[in-house]
Amino acid sequence: MVVAGVVVMTGVALAQAPQPAPKAAARAGALQTRPERTNFDNTSTYEDVVAFMQAAAKASPKIHLTTFGYTTEGRPLPLAVIGAPAATPEAVRATGKLRVHIQGNIHGGEVEGKESAQILLRELAQGKHADWLQSMVLIIAPIYNADGNERFSLTNRGRQHGPIGGQGQRPNAQGFDLNRDHMKLDSPEARSFARLLTDYDPHVSMDLHTTNGTRHAYHLTYSPPLNPATDPAILDFLRNEWLPAVTKTVKSKYGWDYYYYSNLTGQSNTPGARDERAWRSFDHRPRFNNNYVGLRNRIAILSEAYAYSTFQERITATSRFIAEVVSYAHKHAARIKQITEAADSRKIVGTQVSLRADMFRAPELIEVLLGEVTTEKHPVDGHAMEKRVDVRKPERVADYSQFKATETERVPSTYYLPPALAVALERLSAHGVRMTALTAPETVQVEEFQIAGSEAAEREFQGHRERTLTGKWVAAERQLPAGTLRVDMTQPLARLAFYLIEPRSDDGLVDWNLLDDAIGISKVYPIVRARR
Ligand SMILES: [Zn+2]
Structure with missing residues (x-):
């Protein structure tokens, strides 16, 4: 449906009756994402994503489609639910299973999560990962900033290596960065997200991005919640168990390095100097998705594909990360539920909790892997693009990847x-x-x-x-x-x-x-x- 130049898919169009399909797996296997159909020249439009989700759902009775709200321009936000008898929050919660939410495209130009989410849907439609559905319900939202996604330009992502057909813009149609809107809720998208968290109550939420920061050697970087007001057991579990385990598995399976998201700053080698060479994280405030989800006592994992890998490699890096994170969730489903339930019932009244914070220097130096890029010309408009070279340059630097309270208050x-x-x-x-x-x-x-x-x-x-x-x-x-x-x-x-x-x-x-x-x-x- 086209209203005033805006493609609007109705909720009715997204819902569909489950139908047993004789050659479902084969049909699902034939499904291709927009990048796959275009030799990775193009990323999916909103219409592509909705059509793909509908086709996947048609191919598999396990996939249920619904929507979880609207964008500023009125696009319904599509949601796929797998592992529950229906797509409603009630049906999902009634399963008693671990609920894992996967979201792409909060920044409309960072499109790899959107593509990886579709690939995962296809795999599920083909009957892959059947064991996961014993323990989990997957809640997949490939295209959160759908309005931003539709505002294509060849140069929205600076010197990123493709897709050469361009990609959407970072902010939503109101000009807001949705990854700064989680506390103030000025956008319908952020309100829809908050409602999804309340209604479906996922124990785990992955938020998929792409970084064009430091030229490092990692195929992907990640972050747990960073706010010191977060339940400490959630932070411990992610930092000491889950993220290290995923990192190790990816390295042993594929030889790729994944690490904590940060950027290299500074020139000085003097410990504690203001411009000390350091791996510095971003921000602890819950306006950011991972910190917001963490403050709600849920497991948040931020993923950042590396902008100077090729588009295809970025999608692969994101898909591998999702697969290992979800596989870990499957193996530790009971424990994850126990950790979030304990966080919900932990009594914080009378305790001091952080309300302002800053990053701090960890006592030990860390080794980070820096990288190199070469410059290429965009084949259409000639702008400079950078491409990752497969080198690893280790450097020992200060670690500013965590935050501590600079001010606390008693919780009444x-x-x-x-x-x-x-x-x-x-x-x-x-x-x-x-x-x-x-x-x-x-x-x-x-x-x-x-x-x-x-x-x-x-x-x-x-x-x-x-x-x-x-x-x-x-x-x-x-x-x-x-x-x-x-x-x-x-x-x-x-x-x-x-x-x-x-x-x-x-x-x-x-x-x-x-x-x-x-x-x-x-x-x-x-x-x-x-x-x-
Ligand atoms: Zn981003």
């Missing part, structure tokens, strides 16, 4: 929000944070945050001038009227609620101006918290 048992804070309440609901209204007035011993300073950033970022409050919590007594919203901090999303509500949070409601009207020139923060 309850926050109390006035019903007049409509914007803030709406955002908390969109995240899935549970609130209950007081049915009668209550006198409560609370702490109120006395504001000493309120400053908006000079530079606009993602449509906002991020705000920082200074001040302190002091004891007070409040008469709270009926209708006041209580946020009980024993709920599973307590870490996320804490990060959204605390006034000093570096990625909360205050930061994104969502309480600007309420704060105004007030000397007291409008949300109070229980004294213990």
